[in-house]
Amino acid sequence: MADGKFERLPALAAELVQLKVDVIVAVASPAISAAQKATATIPIVMATTGDPVSSGFVKSLARPGGNITGLSNMGGDTGAKDVDLLLSVVPKLARIGVLVSPTSTTYRAISESVKAGAQKAGVKTLVAEVSTPEEIERAFAMMARENVGAVIVGAAPFFSLRRPQLAELAIRYRMPSIFGNRAYVEAGGLMSYGQNYLRAASYVDKIFKGAKPGDLPVEQPITLELVINLKTANALGLTIPQTLLLRADEVIQ
Known part of the structure; x- marks a missing residue:
């Protein structure tokens, strides 16, 4: 995403418009906003965003209108499930770290969701x-000093640029980690539970076949996928329960 320099997004979006591409796929709100400002005619597919209605990207989830449609993670409240999955791996877990970034419009909601789930489970x-x-x-050094036993990393455009760093630090500080999508697990994170953003490709396919973006409903999380990295589990000295492995949509060896 513009090598992490969000200020470059408007110029990059304008360049795509000048190239007269058929479809623009934009990941996260900053990129979607830049594409929206650059064109009102080229179809834009959101690979992920929070609330596209309040952000002004679409008129409604059912009938987006305009030239934008795609995926929204709104309603994908996974805080309690993330806590449950970590407890499946570390049953005696007493304290969970929650890493969030103000670059996400939903970072406060993520924090509150995890706090609520952890409180019900008796975890700090x-x-x-x-x-x-x-x-x-x-933050990782601080969490280690405070005896945090695992970490949940909230969704944020900034974090998507730091996947290898996040995975490496979680292993260095011996913290089982869980993220919101599989790309983090492919980079070395332990687990992910969330929407499969590769589903954005189905929107591109429909548009190429003649569908109008404004007529394609925005997809909210319905089926969430669980991905586990066994190599990372081994590096952390963890044994993943067989019951959890059987529930996983994919296990990376």
């Missing part, structure tokens, strides 16, 4: 807000 939480790579480093 420690929330860390970060916006730079250096703050990520400091």
Whole structure:
């Protein structure tokens, strides 16, 4: 995503418009906003975003109107499930770290969701807000000092640019980790539970076959996928329960 420099997005979007591409696929709100400002005619497919209605990307989820449609993670409240999955791996878990970034419009909602789920499970939480790579480093060191036994990383455009760093730090500090999509697990994270953003490709296919973006309903999370990285589990000295492996949609060896 513009090498992490969000200020480059408008120029990149304008370049795509000048190239007269058939479809623009935009990941996360900053990219969607830049594409929206660059064109009102080229179809734009959202690979993920929070609330596209309040963000002004679409008129409604059922009838987007305009030239934008795609995926929304709105309603994909996974805080309690994330806590449950971590407890399946670390049954004696006493404290969970919650890493969020103000670059996401939903970071407060993510924190509250995890807190509520953890409270029901009798687990304490420690929330860390970060916006730079250096703050990520400091947050993990702080969580380790505070005896955090696992970490939940909330969805944020900034984090999508720091996947290898997040995975490496979680292993370095011996913290089982869970993320919102599979790309983090492919980068070395332990688990992910969330929407499969590759489903955005189905929108591109429909548009190429003649469908209008404004007529294609925005898809909210219905079926969430669980992905587990066994190599990371081994690096952490963890044995993933067979029952959890059988529930996984994919296990990365």
